């Protein structure tokens with residue numbers, strides 16, 4: 289059997305739609321679309337580590353863009369039987385996460401663009417044709433900024449009569465260096481309007497989705513397909529544009545998860561990235577006990593989901609009931625913001641409610657006691 293784990297970088301949950309990614313949408317329609325999945329980290333490599341090891345960042349200890357040289361937990365590719373050919377196709381450099389896997393690195397030079405959905409797909413298709421028993425990890429970088437797909441796909445989603453001059457909006461959360469790079473890029477491609485970049489982000493997803501169709505066609509027979517994103521993306525919320533490593537709001541942590549063929553999900557409550565590897569193992573009737581996540585095919589309930597960030601600050605988000613509680617370390621103390629996502633989906637008005645905070649802390653303490661290495 290072929291197993292394809294497809295990760296689309298920075299694909300927001302709310303951008304999985306018929307208009308923006310018709311092939312992914314169709315896969316979701318025919319398979320199982322998990323609508324309450326949360327990533328464990330707001331950056332690519334730590335998040336991927338949780339997907340591949342089925343463990344939380346507080347355990348696998350990859351909390352920066354650099355991999356941990358002594359990654360403790362086993363990866364899914366190491367837990368699968370030797371009879372599987374294990375391969376990865378990506379433009380990124382995974383180092384330790386590639387343990388037990390033959391990665392095809394497209395990137396020859398750091399300045400080469402990461403977004404190459406056409407080339408990634410061609411390699412994945414070749415591998416899927418060559419191997420019957422295959423574990424394939426495919427990472428598409430295309431929806432990640434900077435956007436470079438053909439402009440006609442950006443134009444498809446830009447609905448203003450002309451571009452406004454409003455790039456300054458994106459400056460607030462960027463360092464001087466990042467702003468300089470952003471402005472330089474915008475000038476080089478003649479973009480003055482942040483909404484045009486938002487349309488281009490959709491265009492990138494559309495372009496990636498178009499490439500994906502030939503791979504999905506081959507995989508649909510006798511394959512298990514798991515499609516998710518490593519994290520979401522900020523598109524202007526709280527004045528943050530085209531970044532995901534700042535804060536743990538739900539547009540960053542809420543991710544799509546599609547499993548094909550359709551499965552009987554017995555889990556109730558939340559789903560997390562750490563549950564992906566155990567679900568794959570369980571689907572293949574292999575033991576998944578060393579992992580911290582648990583199979584969606586087993587009856588159980590998850591009352592909270594946890595996400596972390598640490599590049600600029602140490603934060604943890606506790607997603608429970610209809611709330612998102614974000615705790616951030618400032619010096620020796622913690623500051624917190626708790627949002628009611630039903631009343632305040634844009635997370636603009638933190639609520640002060642002692643009982644809800646007590647509940648959030650109860651979840652957090654239980655999680656830390658259970659999973660901290």
Ligand SMILES: [Zn+2]
Nearest residue numbers: 297298332518
């Ligand atoms: Zn990423």
